[in-house]
Amino acid sequence: MKQEMQILEHMLYLQKQQFKTSKDTIDIINIKCHDLKHQISQLEGRLSESELNELKDAISIYDLSVKTGNDVLDVILAEKSLKCWQNAIKLNCMVDGAILSFMRSSDIYSLFGNAIDNAIDAVQKLEDPDKRVISLSVKRAMGMVAIHIENYYKGALSFENDLPKTTKKDVRYHGFGLKSIKMIAQKYNGFMSFDASNYIFKLNILLPFRQEKSDR
Structure with missing residues (x-):
């Protein structure tokens, strides 16, 4: 148990460092996209409409501006949206990020990062292609923050200690993504549950809503 907690704490630390790197990278990309859009607008009249549209479409792929009402969640969704696009996966989001203001930044990044990464895998x-879809929702309901993510999966899932067994070659961190999510949920007096049936995996996290803001 002690070793498991040390691994989880180390994972959370690494994800916190990754968040800082991702935020800096996405900020730079967004600035570059803004500059390129301005330059394209100056080319109007010199290029055909189809050429302009082609340029705009190419840039839009890297336009990572996401506005959920929570800066940390914006970074995560921008990062994962690009990863999904690179793998021909559609990421559908209906998210009210403002209701997560009571959570620490590192916890938001770890919880959503692990959940979406598991779905992508x-x-x-x-x-x-119709099943290469991930759906994410974050909403407030009956005094709770309800986080729901679902995706299709292939084959039969096997379980160990009430968690799905990993299919990755490196099993050293088997199950630690979901264990991390569960630990974060419990930290906020919430809980995690999941359902795997009809080749659809559904992950649910319920957290009591709090008005106060985290000191980050």
Whole structure:
């Protein structure tokens, strides 16, 4: 148990460092995209409409501006949206990030980062493009913050200690993504649950809503 907690704490530390790097990178990309859009607007009249549209479409891929009402969640969704695009995965989001203001930045990054990464890993194995979809929702309901993420998966899931067994070659961190999510949920007096049936994996996190803001 002590070793497991040390691994989880180390994972959270690494994810905190990754968040800082991701935020800096996405900020730079967004600035560059803004500059390129301005330069394209100056080319109007010199290029055909189809050429302009092609340029705009190419830039829009890297336009990582996401506004959920929570800066940390904006960074995560921008980062994961690009990863999904690179892997031909559609990420659907209906998110009210403002209701997460009571959570620490590192906890938001770890919880959503692990949840979306797990979904991406599962969806990447699917060949049917209609099933290469991840749905995420964050909303307030009956005094609770309800976080829901679902995705299709392939094959049969096996379980160990009530958690799905990893399909990755490196099993050293088996199950620690979900264990980390569960630990964060419990930290805020909430809980995590999941359902795997009909080849759809559904992850649910419920947290009591709090008005106060985190000191980050």
